[in-house]
Amino acid sequence: MSEDTSRNRLGRGLAALIGDIDRPAPTQAPVPTADRTVPVEFISPNPRNPRRTFADAELEDLSASLKQHGIVQPVVVRPSKTAPGRYEIIAGERRWRAAQRAGLTNIPVIIRDVDDRMALELAIVENVQRADLNPVEEALGYQQLIDEHEYVQSDLAQIIGKSRSHVANTLRLLKLPQNIRDMLVDGSLSAGHARTLVTAEDPTTLAQKIIRDGLSVRQAEALAQKGADKPASASAKHVPDEKDADTRALEQLLSNVIGLNVTVNHREKGGEVRISYKTLEQLDDLCRRLQR
Structure with missing residues (x-):
């Protein structure tokens, strides 16, 4: 995917495609108008939906609300490729599931004829903006766009409105063993804690200690560096000058792109980025890159 193509596609604006249907709206903003109503049995979930977990309690609460008020925000769908007259969900699967529990026979939909890449x-975007994805689902969604549609991390950062370092750090979670991912999914571990485990010698033991002792992210980082089998010292509770996992990941990302050692020193107000070179040839190459 070329840079110009990416810019043109992104420049159209996601709001134009989904009509701001799932973003928090101002109090007096009009509700998007549905294109039509469709029987619930004519709608199928998207098997590629990045969201895999639907809490039963949340569905029950939403179902109760739908019984009283109906569906306010239409479900976004696209025409099925294989079954004429049927539709596949793009955004709003939770509402569709709750509507079935509530006994609704028809639901309002907004129809968008988009390809697999744009649908994903x-x-x-909808799930990230609504914070509906757990960290593992978010990472798997990013990886799916990279593997199947040749996205790069800078494209993803633009699309979802996050920093490139956020995308890189989220993708790093996929390096964790499955039992650690399960802890992320059920909420036992936060994404910040999980990032400290990516380079740990024994991530499972450290994860269990984090949960058992209620360690902060900084304490977990200190333990990951010293080894999960060593007890946390008093100094580990206060590591004011220790770089967090995000900063270290950013340093690694910049070092990989430039080919030179990069250090980032962030302070309360501002900071510095330092690039180290060993030869004049490396310096000349860096200057040429910056001039371009």
């Missing part, structure tokens, strides 16, 4: 992109 819209599903990820």
Whole structure:
């Protein structure tokens, strides 16, 4: 995917495609108008939806609300490729599931005729903006766009409105063993804690200690560096000058791109980025890159 193509596609604006249907709206903003109503049995979930977990309690609460008020925000769908007259969900699967529990026979929909790539992109954006994805689902969604549609991390950062370091750090969670991912999914571990485990010698033991002792992210980082089998010292509770996992990941990302050692020193107000070179040839190459 070329840079110009990416810019043109992104420049159209996601709001134009989904009509701001799932973003928090101002109090007096009009509700998006549905294109039509469709029987619930004519709608199928998207098997590629990045969201895999639907809490039963949340569905029950939403179902009770739908019984009283109906569906306010239409579900976004696209025409099925294989079954004429049927539709596949792009955004709003939770509402569709709750509507079935509530006994609704028809639901309002907004129809968008988009390809697989855009459908997946819209599903990820909607879920990330609503904070509906757990960290593992978010990472898997990003990886799916990279593997199947040749996205790069800078594209993803633009699409979802996050920093490139956020995308890189989220993707790093996929390096964790499955038992650690399960802890992320059920909420036992936060994404910040999980990032400290990516380079730990024994991530499972450290994860269990984090949960058992209620360690902060900084304490977990200190333990990951010293080894999960060593007890946390008093100094580990206060590591004011220790770089967090995000900063270290950013340093690694910049070092990989430039080919030179990069250090980032962030302070309360401002900071510095330092690039180290060993030869004049490396310096000349860096200057040429910056001039371009």
